[in-house]
Amino acid sequence: DSGVTQTPKHLITATGQRVTLRCSPRSGDLSVYWYQQSLDQGLQFLIQYYNGEERAKGNILERFSAQQFPDLHSELNLSSLELGDSALYFCASSVGPSGPTSTDTQYFGPGTRLTVL
Amino acid sequence: SQKIEQNSEALNIQEGKTATLTCNYTNYSPAYLQWYRQDPGRGPVFLLLIRENEKEKRKERLKVTFDTTLKQSLFHITASQPADSATYLCALGPSGTASKLTFGTGTRLQVTL
Numbered sequence: 001d002s003g004v005t006q007t008p009k010h011l012i013t014a015t016g017q018r019v020t021l022r023c024s025p026r027s028g029d030l031s032v033y034w035y036q037q038s039l040d041q042g043l044q045f046l047i048q049y050y051n052g053e054e055r056a057k058g059n060i061l062e063r064f065s066a067q068q069f070p071d072l073h074s075e076l077n078l079s080s081l082e083l084g085d086s087a088l089y090f091c092a093s094s095v096g097p098s099g100p101t102s103t104d105t106q107y108f109g110p111g112t113r114l115t116v117l
Numbered sequence: 118s119q120k121i122e123q124n125s126e127a128l129n130i131q132e133g134k135t136a137t138l139t140c141n142y143t144n145y146s147p148a149y150l151q152w153y154r155q156d157p158g159r160g161p162v163f164l165l166l167i168r169e170n171e172k173e174k175r176k177e178r179l180k181v182t183f184d185t186t187l188k189q190s191l192f193h194i195t196a197s198q199p200a201d202s203a204t205y206l207c208a209l210g211p212s213g214t215a216s217k218l219t220f221g222t223g224t225r226l227q228v229t230l
Contacts, residue, residue, distance in 0.1 A: 033217075043161070105151065108162070
């Protein structure tokens with residue numbers, strides 16, 4: 001158990017709908033990352049938040065947005081869903097930058113499997 | 118542009134042999150490199166970290182090397198077991214325009230009896 005929780009575990013919805021995925025990082029971790037992984041594909045980085053602020057952005061679609069709340073949990077909002085959005089969505093957390101020798105070791109949650117019909 | 122390459126073809130080896138996976142990168146100068154294991158349908162799990170000033174790191178049956186001149190890391194699993202079958206991802210620490218850990222696409226390892 002990594003200590004990162006994600007809800008829901010599974011989500012089935014229809015095209016055009018909007019969903020919200022939720023992530024709670026490990027206790028003490030300030031950074032949260034979101035990744036998308038389609039079937040048999042690699043991890044696609046979407047976005048990173050650090051202590052409530054957006055820190056890095058990947059190839060995140062305009063239909064997707066995220067935020068990190070004061071209690072450090074994060075939500076990923078996906079709207080106007082398309083069939084191609086069906087994928088596993090992972091959240092990961094790390095301590096965050098804490099000095100020149102710090103590393104960005106990431107701890108991943110179990111993922112949310114999104115199916116768009 | 119920055120690029121991480123891992124063999125996209127699956128590596129099939131026999132139980133008991135040593136598996137060697139390769140991670141090559143270009144246009145990066147990472148301060149460290151990490152290896153993760155991912156099982157189907159599950160999130161990646163951190164295995165090992167090696168810093169740029171370290172040539173080799175070991176943990177039980179795992180060994181990682183890091184050659185910053187060749188821009189390559191090798192990941193070895195000795196005495197492979199079927200339970201080692203998974204996808205292994207390398208990840209590079211921040212460098213240049215890459216402000217965070219960046220993952221390769223992974224290599225699938227299949228260990229057979």
